[in-house]
Amino acid sequence: MAQTQISLTVNGKAVEASVEPRMLLIHFLRDKLRLTGPHIGCDTTHCGACTVDLDGKSVKSCTVFAVQADSAEITTIEGIAAPDGALHALQEGFREMHGLQCGFCTPGMITRAYRLLQENPNPSEAEIRAGISGNLCRCTGYQNIVKAIQYAADKMAGVQEAAQ
């Protein structure tokens, strides 16, 4: 099977690999790089469990070929915490506000919310709900997920104020 050479950055590390063009990004991340944080939920572009950050965009990695990510910068849930293991404000928020029950959707939720807060650091509740409308959670009813994202937004704003 013909292979294509790709080089990209995943969670800050340079990665070189040879992939079949038909290999989906989610399979590349999970099977080749053993980054099993991004989940395969619906496998049909609906549920958002496979969401990763690709060049500053939230994408569903079940609907992108790995070859399309050549020379891209990717962040998965594994790259969200600080290098010393300190939790990101979003991870802390999901813990503190009970933003998960089974946890299956959480990597996609946090990765998506990460980009949302980069673009809109102080979102309203409606903006949070619209922002995560491509991520499905079957446990929580979203209430605590919204609170978790609000918690993170508040914490990140506080950190910024303290730094000024």
Place this chain on the structure above:
Amino acid sequence: MIPGTFSYHRPKSVQEAVSLLGQLGEDARPLAGGHSLIPMMKLRLAVPSDLVDLAGIADLRRISQEGGDIVIGAMTTQHEVIASDLLGEKIPILRETALLIADPQVRYVGTIGGNAANGDPGNDMPAVMMALGASYDLTGGSGTRSVAAREFYRGIYDTALGAGEMLTAIRIPMPASGHGFAYEKLKRKVGDYATAAAAVILTLSGGKVATCASGLTNVADRPLFAEEAAAIVTGSTLDDATVEKAVAAAEAITSPASDRRGTPQYRTKVAGVMVARALARAKSRAA
């Protein structure tokens, strides 16, 4: 779900892309955002021999004003359409429509060109482009030709695109300043295609409709240009009796499929409701 095998190409220019598409033959497909094509490939409903990825062609990603037209490159994403100040000011119906397409992740990747050119009657941009009187630049081995959006759609996945041709840009004549607009879409949930949807662009003069154009989404095997409905309201104040006639004219041209969104009769009625709502909201926004 694993797609079938294919060869991957990433040209750097439109010329290189169309020359590849010409050489590779009809089993090759251009790849835009891929959010219609890749799901089809995962289901093996599409098994292209080659994908010609357009992502490396910078010329295809632009939003600009050229004379009296706004020109949008085919690879401009829905997210970029939503974020564009120029479009927000000059053609705000595009932002309203793009926000009703799929979900945030899909809009970061899905393109306006793919939405317009794919020929899926569920796509939202075609009816809007018909209402706006847009035209499509189709580029092939022998150059670029222009086809009106109103002439482009022939059936499900059947368009005026010839073999080896691809959509490179959408040209939209600048709508009059102060025009009213609305895209009304009924859908069951975020990410769904329309049960029925209607686009309306109109201008008012002395409280009466001076010009009006309308398009309908997902109520036939192709997007529909609701010419008669728009003609009926032109010259009126959009009084109830006139709107009722326009709604009947719009309903008369639909032939929706029966699917999980409803029966043909229901979807035809929904199309009428969407037309009435779009007319009212467009009027309320017109200066």
